[in-house]
Amino acid sequence: MTELEAGCAxxxxxxxxxxxxxxxxxxxxxxxxxxxxxxLPLFSSSKSLLxxxxxxxxxxxxxxxxxxxxxxxxxxxxxxGMFFGLGAYSFGLIMQKLGVSIPVxxxxxxxxxxxxAAVIGxxxxxxxxxxxxxVTLAFQMLIHSxxxxxxSFTGGDQxxxxxxxxxxxxxxxLADHAHLYVASCALLILGLxxxxxxxxxxxGYTLRMIRDNAARASFLGIDVxxxxxxxxxxxxxxxxxxxxVMALFxxxxxxxxxxxxxxxxxxxxxxxxxxxTFLGPMAGTVLxxxxxxxxxRFTDYHGIVLGVxxxxxxxxxxxxxxxxVAEWFAHRRDAGEGR
Amino acid sequence: xxxxxxxxxxxxxxxxxxxTTSGLIIGMLLFLVAVGLTLIFGVLKIVNFSxxxxxxxxxxxxxxxxxxxxxxxxxxxxxxxxxxxxGLIFERVFMSRVYGADVLMQLLVCYAFxxxxxxVVRLIWGPEFRSMGMPAAFQVMPxxxxxxxxxxxxxxxxxxxxxxxxxxxxxxxxxxxxxVIRAAAHNPGMVSxxxxxxxxxxxxxxxxxxxxxxxxxxxxxxxxxxTPGMGFSVLIESFIVTVIGGMGxxxxxxxxxxxxxxxxxxxxxxxxxxxxGLMYLFMVIxxxxxxxxxxxxxxx
Numbered sequence: 001m002t003e004l005e006a007g008c009a010x011x012x013x014x015x016x017x018x019x020x021x022x023x024x025x026x027x028x029x030x031x032x033x034x035x036x037x038x039x040l041p042l043f044s045s046s047k048s049l050l051x052x053x054x055x056x057x058x059x060x061x062x063x064x065x066x067x068x069x070x071x072x073x074x075x076x077x078x079x080x081g082m083f084f085g086l087g088a089y090s091f092g093l094i095m096q097k098l099g100v101s102i103p104v105x106x107x108x109x110x111x112x113x114x115x116x117a118a119v120i121g122x123x124x125x126x127x128x129x130x131x132x133x134x135v136t137l138a139f140q141m142l143i144h145s146x147x148x149x150x151x152s153f154t155g156g157d158q159x160x161x162x163x164x165x166x167x168x169x170x171x172x173x174l175a176d177h178a179h180l181y182v183a184s185c186a187l188l189i190l191g192l193x194x195x196x197x198x199x200x201x202x203x204g205y206t207l208r209m210i211r212d213n214a215a216r217a218s219f220l221g222i223d224v225x226x227x228x229x230x231x232x233x234x235x236x237x238x239x240x241x242x243x244x245v246m247a248l249f250x251x252x253x254x255x256x257x258x259x260x261x262x263x264x265x266x267x268x269x270x271x272x273x274x275x276x277t278f279l280g281p282m283a284g285t286v287l288x289x290x291x292x293x294x295x296x297r298f299t300d301y302h303g304i305v306l307g308v309x310x311x312x313x314x315x316x317x318x319x320x321x322x323x324x325v326a327e328w329f330a331h332r333r334d335a336g337e338g339r
Numbered sequence: 340x341x342x343x344x345x346x347x348x349x350x351x352x353x354x355x356x357x358x359t360t361s362g363l364i365i366g367m368l369l370f371l372v373a374v375g376l377t378l379i380f381g382v383l384k385i386v387n388f389s390x391x392x393x394x395x396x397x398x399x400x401x402x403x404x405x406x407x408x409x410x411x412x413x414x415x416x417x418x419x420x421x422x423x424x425x426g427l428i429f430e431r432v433f434m435s436r437v438y439g440a441d442v443l444m445q446l447l448v449c450y451a452f453x454x455x456x457x458x459v460v461r462l463i464w465g466p467e468f469r470s471m472g473m474p475a476a477f478q479v480m481p482x483x484x485x486x487x488x489x490x491x492x493x494x495x496x497x498x499x500x501x502x503x504x505x506x507x508x509x510x511x512x513x514x515x516x517x518x519v520i521r522a523a524a525h526n527p528g529m530v531s532x533x534x535x536x537x538x539x540x541x542x543x544x545x546x547x548x549x550x551x552x553x554x555x556x557x558x559x560x561x562x563x564x565x566t567p568g569m570g571f572s573v574l575i576e577s578f579i580v581t582v583i584g585g586m587g588x589x590x591x592x593x594x595x596x597x598x599x600x601x602x603x604x605x606x607x608x609x610x611x612x613x614x615x616g617l618m619y620l621f622m623v624i625x626x627x628x629x630x631x632x633x634x635x636x637x638x639x
């Protein structure tokens with residue numbers, strides 16, 4: 001080892017320690033968040049609150065996975081909702097037709113999603129910007145119309161009815177509301193933690209570089225196409241997980257799950273919460289669902305209210321909520337240090 | 340899937356005429372909407388996600404004007420002029436604030452207006468299906484061409500759309516304003532430096548695009564039912580048209596719209612349940628083989 005290399009190693013070592021510390025911190029935060037969410041039923045017996053958290057889990061997994069594409073890689077997918085629908089449908093169909101146990105159906109659905117996402121992704125990620133958005137939208141609508149027209153298999157526009165069987169496994173009975181609640185929270189937290197690991201890994205930083213300057217990444221020897229395809233498939237897996245949580249919650253699957261508006265909502269959630277922080281989409285999910293629930297209670301014309309709120313964020317703040325908060329903190333800290 | 344029906348239709352002249360005319364009117368209406376979309380994209384570099392709302396407003400304006408005055412010509416005028424004004428206001432007040440911003444931001448502003456406009460229509464005209472009814476002048480015997488039935492109104496519709504296409508094509512390539520618009524699409528900074536008000540050009544192009552969509556809505560009002568949200572399926576289809584034809588190309592929009600119209604009318608015979616899927620499949624094939632569309636230029 002030359003002196004130079006030794007010097008480098010010395011300087012690198014603390015950085016690795018910091019990364020390790022950050023990982024422990026993330027796990028700790030995840031554990032605390034899970035403990036808080038899981039103990040929620042002890043303090044409040046309100047079923048609507050628990051239902052709200054379950055819906056947040058489903059949409060949160062979906063929206064955060066979309067942020068892996070939009071925020072980290074700069075791939076504006078307008079068809080990410082197809083994997084949400086795909087997860088819900090293939091999980092529901094496997095449970096209804098094959099009668100296997102839930103973990104088997106879960107893994108099988110992830111495998112199916114991975115294969116389909118790899119095929120669609122291989123075609124899509126070659127395209128840039130607006131064309132990528134369009135072709136993903138086209139695939140989304142293709143899957144949606146396949147679901148509608150293949151009525152004998154998917155139930156057509158009626159959706160997958162008759163309920164999804166939820167046999168108990170390992171002492172967990174998802175037909176029981178409390179069990180379903182804890183399981184949804186666990187899936188959400190595990191999913192978020194996994195996505196956080198992806199985002200903070202060297203691969204995650206490769207994605208950021210592709211977003212900022214794909215040509216440069218390519219010159220540095222990174223296979224851009226392959227990295228994009230990998231993150232496309234990974235994001236699809238988490239979206240599919242969200243779809244499965246949704247299917248378990250409503251005990252069915254409906255064509256709306258695969259409709260383009262799901263993708264539109266996902267994009268909107270990301271903008272609402274902010275794409276520059278990891279938890280932005282999660283904040284956006286809570287915000288949008290809260291907004292939807294309260295607005296629909298007060299007026300029939302929730303489109304107008306929702307539209308005005310979107311305009312406020314898009315034209316007024318020009319960034320998501322957590323982006324705004326993060327910048328405000330940075331500003332205050334700078335001011336505090338007398339800069 | 341019903342390939343026998345499709346084969347049967349293709350071998351009968353009556354069915355051929357009926358399906359082709361129905362494909363043509365779908366295509367022509369789509370063209371009017373899509374050409375506005377493509378113009379706005381070509382000049383303003385904005386994907387107007389709320390374009391379907393202009394189609395919807397055109398139809399509702401025409402219906403109201405027709406009910407008030409009983410004149411079909413005034414109804415068309417109301418549809419076109421009303422949406423032109425709406426487009427101008429929309430561009431000057433809102434869209435002009437997001438030029439140069441992230442594509443996401445532009446899509447989001449449009450998405451907000453899709454929600455708002457649909458509710459405004461519900462608020463003014465009610466949520467139920469409305470219909471304008473066929474004007475008396477066109478309540479005559481349909482024409483029979485080679486055994487196929489062609490309502491005279493369809494001929495008017497195709498004629499108006501064709502005239503619009505020709506006027507637009509020649510206007511953009513020959514007239515002074517057309518040249519300025521094309522220059523602004525190419526290099527707005529330079530055009531502005533030459534003393535031309537680019538803001539006005541942008542507003543004008545947006546108004547023109549809105550007007551064309553409004554005209555399509557007004558023309559469609561007698562033959563389609565009116566409902567809030569009616570613009571959305573049209574929007575998605577005209578997106579497919581612009582993507583197939585190539586963003587920013589008027590000829591591409593025409594060819595793409597006609598292809599899509601024919602796919603829809605013949606698809607409904609051969610693949611009654613998968614007609615929509617057929618369109619998306621076609622779009623995927625075009626995008627994969629030529630991402631810029633059939634007539635699109637390679638990105639600089």
